[in-house]
Amino acid sequence: MAKLGTENGASLKGRSGLLENLLQLLFPERCLLCRSLLKTVSDRPLCPKCDHIALPVGVVCPHCGAYGNKNSSPCGCRQNGYALQGLFALSFYEGRWRILLHNLKYRGRLSLARPLGRWLARELMLQGCFIPQIVVPVPLHYSRERERGFNQSALLARQVAKELHIPFSELLIRNRETESQTKISRRERLLNVRGAFSCRSELKAGAQILLIDDIFSTGATLKEAAYCLQCRGALVYGAVVAYNPLRQNC
Numbered sequence: 001m002a003k004l005g006t007e008n009g010a011s012l013k014g015r016s017g018l019l020e021n022l023l024q025l026l027f028p029e030r031c032l033l034c035r036s037l038l039k040t041v042s043d044r045p046l047c048p049k050c051d052h053i054a055l056p057v058g059v060v061c062p063h064c065g066a067y068g069n070k071n072s073s074p075c076g077c078r079q080n081g082y083a084l085q086g087l088f089a090l091s092f093y094e095g096r097w098r099i100l101l102h103n104l105k106y107r108g109r110l111s112l113a114r115p116l117g118r119w120l121a122r123e124l125m126l127q128g129c130f131i132p133q134i135v136v137p138v139p140l141h142y143s144r145e146r147e148r149g150f151n152q153s154a155l156l157a158r159q160v161a162k163e164l165h166i167p168f169s170e171l172l173i174r175n176r177e178t179e180s181q182t183k184i185s186r187r188e189r190l191l192n193v194r195g196a197f198s199c200r201s202e203l204k205a206g207a208q209i210l211l212i213d214d215i216f217s218t219g220a221t222l223k224e225a226a227y228c229l230q231c232r233g234a235l236v237y238g239a240v241v242a243y244n245p246l247r248q249n250c
Contacts, residue, residue: 029042029045029115030045031045031046031047031050032045032046032050032100032112032115032116033046033047033050033053033054033096033097033100034047034049034050036049043119043122043123043126044119045115045118045119050096053095053096053097054090054091054097055091055092056090056091057089057090057091057092057243058074058088058089058127059074059086059087059088059127059129060074060086060087060088060089060216060243061074061075061077061086061087062082062084062086062087062216062219062222062223062238063077063082063084064077065245067089067243067245083223083226083227083229083230083236084211084219084222084223084226084227084236084237084238085130085235085236085237086129086130086237086238087216087219087222087237087238087239087240087243088120088123088124088127088129088130088237088238088239088240089216089239089240089241089242089243090116090119090120090123090240090241090242091241091242091243092242092243092244092245093215093217093242093243093244094244097242098242100112101214101215101241101242104116104152104214105152105214108148108149108150110150110155113152113155113156113158113159114159116156116159116241117155117156117157117158117159117160117162117163118159118160118163120156120159120160120212120239120241121159121160121162121163121164122163124160124164124239125164129237129239130208130210130237131164131166131210132166132208132209132210132237133166133167133207133208133209134166134167134168134169134171134207134208134209134210135157135160135161135164135166135167135168135169135209135210135212136157136168136169136170136171136172136209136210136211136212136229137151137153137154137156137157137158137168137170137172137211137212137213138153138172138211138212138213138221138222138225139151139153139154139170139172139173139174139197139225140153140174141174141175141176141177141178142174143177144174144177152214153212153213153214154170156212156214156241157212160210160212160239170200171199171200171201171203171209171229172197172198172199172200172225172228172229173197173198173199173200174196174197175195175196175197175198176196178192178193178196189218189220189221190218190220190224192220193220193221193224194224195224196224197224197225197228198228199228199229199231199232202232203229203232203233203234204233205233206233206234206235207232207233207234207235208234208235208237209229209234209235209236209237210236210237210238210239211225211226211229211236211237211238211239212238212239212240213225213238213240214240214241214242215240215241215242215243215244216238216240216242216243216244217244222238222240226238
């Protein structure tokens with residue numbers, strides 16, 4: 001993965017310090033899992049009792065599913081030729097972390113998007129992972145978004161872009177409503193999303209894009225969205241809140 005300089009990351013963090021202090025005074029931050037008040041703004045918005053629950057993942061190979069050291073490739077897969085060049089995940093999709101994302105995605109707890117997006121962005125900076133020119137969310141079909149009232153990936157992506165001080169753009173369109181990916185096989189997932197996305201505008205060759213979604217399971221959706229952007233000449237990396245390795249071979 002391309003790296004972000006530590007000086008650049010430190011300066012970004014410094015510029016947002018005063019605003020964060022003001023927001024902390026007006027709206028004290030709460031633990032994402034137990035909702036207890038946090039004494040200070042933290043890169044990890046969890047209280048000491050809940051901090052151990054979020055098991056860090058780091059860099060994930062989107063092709064073989066290996067994960068490990070945050071600062072280097074976890075496997076020997078060659079990324080050349082793949083639409084999705086790399087992936088970063090905050091934590092595993094299990095236990096209370098799974099409930100947290102269900103609260104955001106299905107129960108409309110939109111307030112969770114800000115601390116989760118901010119945490120994801122800060123981890124990307126802290127670990128020196130790929131930092132792009134544009135942040136793009138995986139879109140919902142307009143009928144699904146109208147029914148739900150929001151796109152959780154867009155909420156997360158807006159916060160990531162804000163924290164990284166780079167543009168947010170809804171470059172992708174979901175052309176058709178697809179079947180829910182949650183209860184179908186890996187092969188069915190791949191077929192379900194094939195050709196499901198299109199790009200709103202032309203991109204400069206080599207445009208560096210960070211594609212944001214909430215969960216990476218088989219990766220079918222994120223890879224298909226990345227393929228659409230790659231066809232326009234973009235170099236695409238992904239970042240998600242949660243990784244579900246149990247669905248890799250399902």
